[in-house]
Amino acid sequence: MAGIILCDIGNSFLHFYYAGRIWRENPNSITLKKPHIPIYYISVNPNFEKKLLDSHKTCINLEKFIQLQSVYKGLGVDRKAACKAISNGVIVDAGSAITIDIMEDNQHIGGYILPGISSYQHLYQCISPALHVPLDLSVNLYAPPQNTKEAISFGILKSIILMLKHTTQTKKMYFTGGDGKFFAKYFENSIFDNTLIFKGMQQALKENNII
Amino acid sequence: MAGIILCDIGNSFLHFYYAGRIWRENPNSITLKKPHIPIYYISVNPNFEKKLLDSHKTCINLEKFIQLQSVYKGLGVDRKAACKAISNGVIVDAGSAITIDIMEDNQHIGGYILPGISSYQHLYQCISPALHVPLDLSVNLYAPPQNTKEAISFGILKSIILMLKHTTQTKKMYFTGGDGKFFAKYFENSIFDNTLIFKGMQQALKENNII
Numbered sequence: 468m469a470g471i472i473l474c475d476i477g478n479s480f481l482h483f484y485y486a487g488r489i490w491r492e493n494p495n496s497i498t499l500k501k502p503h504i505p506i507y508y509i510s511v512n513p514n515f516e517k518k519l520l521d522s523h524k525t526c527i528n529l530e531k532f533i534q535l536q537s538v539y540k541g542l543g544v545d546r547k548a549a550c551k552a553i554s555n556g557v558i559v560d561a562g563s564a565i566t567i568d569i570m571e572d573n574q575h576i577g578g579y580i581l582p583g584i585s586s587y588q589h590l591y592q593c594i595s596p597a598l599h600v601p602l603d604l605s606v607n608l609y610a611p612p613q614n615t616k617e618a619i620s621f622g623i624l625k626s627i628i629l630m631l632k633h634t635t636q637t638k639k640m641y642f643t644g645g646d647g648k649f650f651a652k653y654f655e656n657s658i659f660d661n662t663l664i665f666k667g668m669q670q671a672l673k674e675n676n677i678i
Numbered sequence: 679m680a681g682i683i684l685c686d687i688g689n690s691f692l693h694f695y696y697a698g699r700i701w702r703e704n705p706n707s708i709t710l711k712k713p714h715i716p717i718y719y720i721s722v723n724p725n726f727e728k729k730l731l732d733s734h735k736t737c738i739n740l741e742k743f744i745q746l747q748s749v750y751k752g753l754g755v756d757r758k759a760a761c762k763a764i765s766n767g768v769i770v771d772a773g774s775a776i777t778i779d780i781m782e783d784n785q786h787i788g789g790y791i792l793p794g795i796s797s798y799q800h801l802y803q804c805i806s807p808a809l810h811v812p813l814d815l816s817v818n819l820y821a822p823p824q825n826t827k828e829a830i831s832f833g834i835l836k837s838i839i840l841m842l843k844h845t846t847q848t849k850k851m852y853f854t855g856g857d858g859k860f861f862a863k864y865f866e867n868s869i870f871d872n873t874l875i876f877k878g879m880q881q882a883l884k885e886n887n888i889i
Binding site for chain 2: 478511512538539540541543563564569576577578579580581582583586587589590591593594595597598610611612613614615617618619621622625626627629630633
């Protein structure tokens with residue numbers, strides 16, 4: 468699939484995949500791609516999608532080809548794509564939101580959504596200026612916090628990690644997204660794979676004989 | 679203590695206590711109290727505090743009298759007051775933020791902060807318009823969610839409840855604040871007491887022989 472570019476348009480960045488390489492771009496400064504290479508994309512953000520379409524002629528929306536067995540209503544196309552790449556396990560995409568999805572025998576059996584780390588941090592600032600403190604991502608999760616910085620860091624990280632541990636039980640975990648690597652280290656039976664969504668998109672391209 | 683009014687100024691409302699009765703007022707429409715009754719108050723919000731002071735002459739800030747044994751730096755005066763009321767247990771004040779504090783033998787041994795339910799809800803809307811949905815506070819916390827409304831409600835409620843369960847172990851829980859009653863019902867060994875902060879304030883008044 469060296470002849471095409473894949474693009475995953477999220478709520479903060481555009482993520483690209485080309486010839487085995489991945490990178491992200493700011494929606495306000497998308498670099499011009501070579502015009503003869505088609506861009507197959509999925510998007511959860513109509514504004515950023517428009518920015519890509521305005522600057523590039525050959526963009527094909529893959530959304531309708533991303534099929535996933537699920538009774539979940541309103542599953543984002545990025546979650547569908549990531550889930551398609553995994554037959555059995557828990558898929559965690561940790562970006563501005565953290566989505567957690569469970570796959571069993573190629574079936575999506577449900578999932579939930581938590582705020583991402585940076586979103587949490589922003590929220591505390593909004594609740595009170597007194598909670599506007601930097602995070603300590605290495606805060607001790609096994610001792611009661613002793614100041615505001617620890618109290619907030621502990622609240623964010625421990626609540627996310629407890630939820631993930633509660634969901635995973637004995638299942639294998641697949642982490643992706645900007646904070647995926649960070650969370651993966653808290654789990655033994657886990658893999659960090661930043662190409663998960665692109666793998667799902669490639670699978671959809673194959674299934675539908677598009678390339 | 680019928681001759682005084684107690685007031686707890688939070689980040690959303692002003693909470694009053696007078697002659698065994700409690701009520702809350704909007705900071706932009708504080709009702710005028712009788713001028714001969716002094717108001718003893720604590721505050722975590724300087725703007726709302728100013729609104730009270732501008733409209734009432736006899737207001738006494740109790741902050742310096744609220745003493746609590748703790749090594750925690752920067753503990754909000756409202757948390758200190760609530761903790762003073764309890765010798766042993768976990769104190770949960772569930773408002774725009776949820777503060778969780780642990781008391782052992784009249785010593786505060788630490789605590790942490792989570793966003794409140796309504797703050798979480800606001801946050802999801804900010805992450806993506808697709809996540810702007812009403813909450814389902816009776817969502818099933820024991821089955822994988824099957825739509826966005828369930829996915830967000832499950833994420834918020836289960837992460838908070840798991841954190842609380844993890845903190846409480848065998849300790850007794852004391853809930854207060856706007857969502858305190860809601861969370862208390864998830865815990866067997868729990869009490870909802872909306873006067874916790876006022877009880878701590880009264881104790882400080884007595885300890886310091888103020889009234």
